[in-house]
Amino acid sequence: MIEVENLNKRYGKKVIFNQLNTTFKANAVTILLGENGAGKSTLLRMIAKLERQDGGAIRYFGESLSSKALKERLGYIPQDIALFEHMSVSENIDFFRGLYKNPIDTERINSYKKSLNLFEDKARVASLSGGTKRKVNMLIGLLGNPEIIILDEPTVGIDLKSRYDIHRLINELKQNKLIILTTHHLDEVEAIGDTIKLIGKDPFYKEVLIEKGWPFEDILQRN
Template identity: 55%
Template sequence: MITINNASKSFRHKQLFDDLNFELQQNSVTVLLGENGAGKSTLMNCIAGLESFSNGSCLIDGQTMTMKQLQQIIGYVPQEIALWEHLTVEQNIQFFKKLKKGSISQKQIENYCELLNLVDLKQPVEQLSGGTKRKANLLIGILHEPKLLILDEPTVGIDLKSRYDIHKLIRHLREQCTIFMTTHHLDEVEAVSDAIYIMGKDPFYEEVLKEKNQPFAKIG
């Protein structure tokens, strides 16, 4: 279980979020909703160890982790495509595998590619469609079989079929890790979420979720 205790973050005298308290249950998909600027990406960066909370803590199974420990157990897939554009998908996979300890087997990579319908492995990333880039971006983030997978808008700007393929993999991954993700697609919330949290001041998401009788919690 991942527990966020009294977490706050300020930047240049601006308070991004304050006194957040929530939990991410093991083997579940928790979706974080909120308007742009609410601090969602910053919160995820802090949990992943890429930034530090101004106050508060993130406990994993009741323990505070060092940066090295976080890198071993967390898979972080940013909204930006974090791939070498001039390399093929296969070459990206081999490059990032060398950076990760305990990388998954080639057979497991092939299984994930099949679930994602990711077939353009020998083309340079710069020549791929947006949907295929997103799939490859996700695959790179799970090469070390993370305990916690953080996804920052993993399906932004792609076609419906690619989103469906990514949803399929997310539901599969839920069986082996905890997933924390952001999205602006409400149908995505219904497709994959086990729990929903809302950040920010815009009442839109609260109103829509109430209309749909979707349970949620407001965390900031």
């Protein structure tokens, strides 16, 4: 479980979070839903220790972890494609795998490739479709065998088949991982979400969730 306690964050005079409190359960997919600029990506980056909060605490399975300790336990998969375009898929995998002390083995990599329908090992990343790049991007984030997986808009702008492949792997991973992701796709919420956390002030998302009868937590309203 990840516990967020009394989290504060502001950019200049703009307050993003004021005494935010919430928790994220293990062995489940938690979806952050809300409008652009609501703070979804900021929260993910603070959980991943890529950005500092102005106050409050974040605990991981009951522990306060340093950035170095968290790196071995968390996989962060950003919305931007973080790959070397001039290198092949295999070369990217080999490079990023070498950054971890205890990376997953070749058998696990091949299992993830199979789930993702990812078989373009020798192709240069620059030549791949947007959907295939996103699948490689996701695989790179799993190379350190993380307990916690954070995905920021993992299927934005890609075809339906690639989205389906990514959904399949996420549903496999959540059996023993803590997964948090952001999305604007309501069908994605229905396909892979176990818990919905609403973040933002636009009433649209709340109205849709109420209309569909999907339970959710309005995490800003709690504060």
